[in-house]
Amino acid sequence: MADFPTLSIPPIYPLKEKWGDDDQTIKSKTESGYIITRSRYTRNRKVFTVNYENITAADKALLDTFLDTVNGLTDYFTWVHPASGVSYTVRFDEIPEFSLTMYEGSSYYYSVEFTLREV
Amino acid sequence: MKTLPNILILEKNLLSDTSPWFVLLDVEITTGVYLYLVNNIDNITYNGQEYTAFPFQIGLDRQTSKGEIPTVQFRVCNINRVLQAYIEDYDGFIGNSITLRLVNSSYLTENYSQLTTTFEIVACVATAEWVMFDCGAPNPMRKRFPLYRYIGSHCNFTFKSVECAYQGADTTCDRTYAACALKRNSVRFGGYKGLVGGNVRVA
Numbered sequence: 001m002a003d004f005p006t007l008s009i010p011p012i013y014p015l016k017e018k019w020g021d022d023d024q025t026i027k028s029k030t031e032s033g034y035i036i037t038r039s040r041y042t043r044n045r046k047v048f049t050v051n052y053e054n055i056t057a058a059d060k061a062l063l064d065t066f067l068d069t070v071n072g073l074t075d076y077f078t079w080v081h082p083a084s085g086v087s088y089t090v091r092f093d094e095i096p097e098f099s100l101t102m103y104e105g106s107s108y109y110y111s112v113e114f115t116l117r118e119v
Numbered sequence: 120m121k122t123l124p125n126i127l128i129l130e131k132n133l134l135s136d137t138s139p140w141f142v143l144l145d146v147e148i149t150t151g152v153y154l155y156l157v158n159n160i161d162n163i164t165y166n167g168q169e170y171t172a173f174p175f176q177i178g179l180d181r182q183t184s185k186g187e188i189p190t191v192q193f194r195v196c197n198i199n200r201v202l203q204a205y206i207e208d209y210d211g212f213i214g215n216s217i218t219l220r221l222v223n224s225s226y227l228t229e230n231y232s233q234l235t236t237t238f239e240i241v242a243c244v245a246t247a248e249w250v251m252f253d254c255g256a257p258n259p260m261r262k263r264f265p266l267y268r269y270i271g272s273h274c275n276f277t278f279k280s281v282e283c284a285y286q287g288a289d290t291t292c293d294r295t296y297a298a299c300a301l302k303r304n305s306v307r308f309g310g311y312k313g314l315v316g317g318n319v320r321v322a
Contacts, residue, residue: 034134035134036134036135037135038135038136038137038140039137039138039139040139041139041159041160041161042159042161042163045160
């Protein structure tokens with residue numbers, strides 16, 4: 001299993017974290033107004049939204065290579081939460097989209113946002 | 120009327136239930152060989168058997184007014200082609216059974232006999248995404264009845280089988296009573312001498 005590459009800068013904050021998928025809970029509303037709920041699975045799967053701003057072309061190349069390694073959304077990998085240090089087994093929820101945001105001197109800088117979903 | 124264990128009745132009546140209910144499938148590949156699947160994200164062990172987390176869906180009952188046997192469709196994930204080889208090797212599991220159980224993850228040792236249903240696979244279609252099994256109730260017209268043919272002067276047993284139990288030197292048998300007597304094995308004769316009268320009678 002691949003590891004998410006270590007970039008030269010940390011992600012920007014807020015780094016969003018959802019406790020689990022919305023479909024983790026099955027809901028049914030009754031006519032009397034009660035809502036009946038139950039769990040769908042035995043385990044919740046966290047969702048993280050990660051942003052990097054102004055990463056260098058070298059960092060972008062690292063991410064490009066990594067996307068080739070995991071074949072986009074296909075393979076799962078290990079990602080370490082920058083605050084807690086906890087390792088999660090995740091995969092990309094959607095293909096990361098890079099934006100060329102800045103040119104300074106002779107260097108280009110990019111921004112990227114992606115969502116990671118626990119397997 | 121279904122009679123569930125009290126603990127399950129309490130569980131199903133909860134307004135909010137943190138222990139999920141799972142559908143378990145026992146898919147018979149061939150006689151006595153099963154795939155055990157659960158629609159969870161982790162494997163679970165039920166009744167000493169590990170059920171593999173596997174995506175599947177259960178369709179609605181299809182009932183018509185034309186006298187057809189009601190069917191229900193099971194759709195099992197085929198993206199990684201795990202089932203493809205099995206269904207090609209075993210003729211789409213046609214005629215085999217699928218047993219469906221509804222169990223609660225916190226009470227896996229309870230009695231779920233009232234929440235267990237067995238279907239017979241009557242059709243199978245595979246696409247790139249799903250293997251779809253059309254299932255119906257077991258068809259009594261496919262059952263052999265009566266179980267045996269009762270023939271007066273002809274032995275039903277295969278020569279040297281367990282029922283025949285002949286252990287002598289002879290290598291052939293024409294399965295008549297006379298041949299059985301010659302082999303001194305007439306006590307194991309598999310015909311029904313009382314029926315002899317020139318006709319085959321079906322009891």
